[in-house]
Amino acid sequence: MSDSSRDTAEGAGWGAAERGEYKKLMPAKVEKLSWLDPRTLWAARNGVLASWFGDPTGHTRSRWVAQREAAGAPPDKVIRRGDADRFSFMVIGDTGEGDDPQYAVVPGFLKTSQGTDFAVIASDVIYPVGTADDYDTKFFRPYQDYRAPIYAIPGNHDWYEGLGGFMRVFCDDAPPLAPEPPPRPLTRAWARSLLWHRPRTTDGQHLDQARELRSAPDQRAVQPGPYWAVDAGPLRIIGIDTGLLGTIDAEQGAWLREVSKGPRPKILVTGSPLYVDGEHHPCTIEGGHGTVDDIVRDPDHHYVAAIGGDIHNYQRYPVQVDGRTIQYVVSGGGGAFMHATHTIPRVDIANVTEEDFRCYPLRGDSLAFYSGLYGRRLRLRRLFALSGDEATAVIAERLGIRPTRAPGEPVRVTRRARVVAGLLGAGGRPDRTSRLRLPVRKIYTHLFSPSSATYSPPFFKCFLRLDVTPDAVRLRCFAATGNRAQEIDPPVEDEVTIPLT
Incomplete structure (x- = not known):
């Protein structure tokens, strides 16, 4: 397997x-939905x-x-x-x-x-x-x-x-x-x-x-x-x-x-x-x-x-x-x-805990995916784009959980990664970036997500x-x-x- x-x-x-x-x-011809x-x-x-x-x-x-x-x-x-x-x-x-x-x-x-x-x-x-x-x-x-x-x-x-x-x-x-x-x-x-x-x-x-x-x-x-x-x-x-x-x-x-x-x-x-x-x-x-x-x-x-x-x-x-x-x-x-999974807060509902909960894509992959989308859309890839390992590490830090996928090498969570995670609503947690939070879940769903869907x-x-x-x-x-x-x-x-x- x-x-x-x-x-x-x-x-x-x-x-x-x-x-x-x-x-x-x-x-041969596909009309891309926008x-x-x-x-x-x-x-x-x-x-x-x-x-x-x-x-x-x-x-x-x-x-x-x-x-x-x-x-x-x-x-x-x-x-x-x-x-x-x-x-x-x-x-x-x-x-x-x-x-x-x-x-x-x-x-x-x-x-x-x-x-x-x-x-x-x-x-x-x-x-x-x-x-x-x-x-x-x-x-x-x-x-x-x-x-x-x-x-x-x-x-x-x-x-x-x-x-x-x-x-x-x-x-x-x-x-x-x-x-x-x-x-x-x-x-x-x-x-x-x-x-x-x-x-x-x-x-x-x-x-x-x-x-x-x-x-x-x-x-x-x-x-x-x-x-x-x-x-x-x-x-x-x-x-x-x-x-x-x-x-x-x-x-x-x-x-x-x-x-x-x-x-x-x-x-x-x-x-x-x-x-x-x-x-x-x-x-x-x-x-x-x-x-x-x-x-x-x-x-x-x-x-x-x-x-x-x-x-x-x-x-x-x-x-x-x-x-x-x-x-x-x-x-x-x-x-x-x-739809993003990285905006899902730490799960604690109906006696279901974070340890019981499963999602795909993993929150870290979702954050990496959306950071790449925003990096391309805003033409700020060096600022926004997080690697899968960086995104996994910052999600673990924000939610207080173990990384779902262990990174290949030790990853230091940088200030840039924290800012990007906050702007993209990682973990659903409010922080100092909340007032500047970029649309990911609801507004982004209706406007940006479909038109920004990647074709690779x-x-x-x-x-x-x-x-x-x-x-x-x-x-x-x-x-x-x-x-x-x-x-x-x-x-x-x-x-x-x-x-x-």
Whole structure:
């Protein structure tokens, strides 16, 4: 097995290394997504409008679900895949930017996924707005050689055009929803409708041609809707749709409670992680019906894990609940630009300590990555750019922890390294540089990160493989750096065995 980022800097993808062969998979012309482009920002306006004028996602979702049931989808929304007591599946999140970081994941994903029964995409299948025409190069082409079905749950970006593209691809070519009467004038819904982004009438004209790339019988997958459950062997996997704003509607909440009943062990896959960045986000069920995490924690429901996309890295929190452990996982590193991990403070939440917590990329690698980005953007590389060893050492100092990866040579933490770490929010700690802190997490996410995405390794992407037996689930997080060594032998960045009995 090849070195991981926890073993060596080379295992993380740093240093002189042979670039992978993923570019051979890419189309000749790739449009690089920029969130600084006013056209992109305008097309993606529905999330902002929903937060200002009310979120129509729940109502629209109910209409999609009703349409699917009228077309013959099972009312319980359960996909039954047989009773074999052993099976394997993949989970990959936030995939669809269609550029180098997404395609760099593919060789390792295909190698690691051999022998798996199906895959699940956890959130944001297509960026920026879920357009049906984008599925060619951002879904069908990259995964054309994966010889098993792919199921998906939508993320907020898939909802920016009302979920039409997603429903056509994953839900048996569902036709568009019938128009509704216009809202009453001068209401919030009326104001929202004036600015609401809608798909082009010509969208998806080439979808049938794109489908040919994944047209083999063993690749076919039909979902009952945007949320669903899969029964496979001893396990039930439940996927929920958290829409534009990270909540679920009351109708979906009632279904989730019903489908969660019974002694069968369960894994939740959600578009919004329940534990992330050292914080708890239990996911509200609209109408005052509690939270998703209430359902997950209920001992009568027998959940063993909850895996969320949306945040573009890997994190794991083993939370003790009533004498049992539920693994709360973030897995959104499947192709979109990298969200920082170095801004995560020292973990101490729900009895999960820093020693229990795992993340990828490691905080030091994340800090080195972002210091390099800012060095290039500001043309101040000598000031900003930290080596992996320097970043690892300053993170250890700021958080009061042992270095996650021991440096090759002793590293002295310099004043420059401390200043850069403070400016980039390392460890989430306030200090004298706080007032000058550069945007990394939220503002940078919306403005700079996507447009500054590097197109050369290391990319720090990841995906999961889960192997299920009657007694346990073996969950492994594999890395994709974009280098050839990690394509040939994808390193395991984290591994945990989850008992089912």
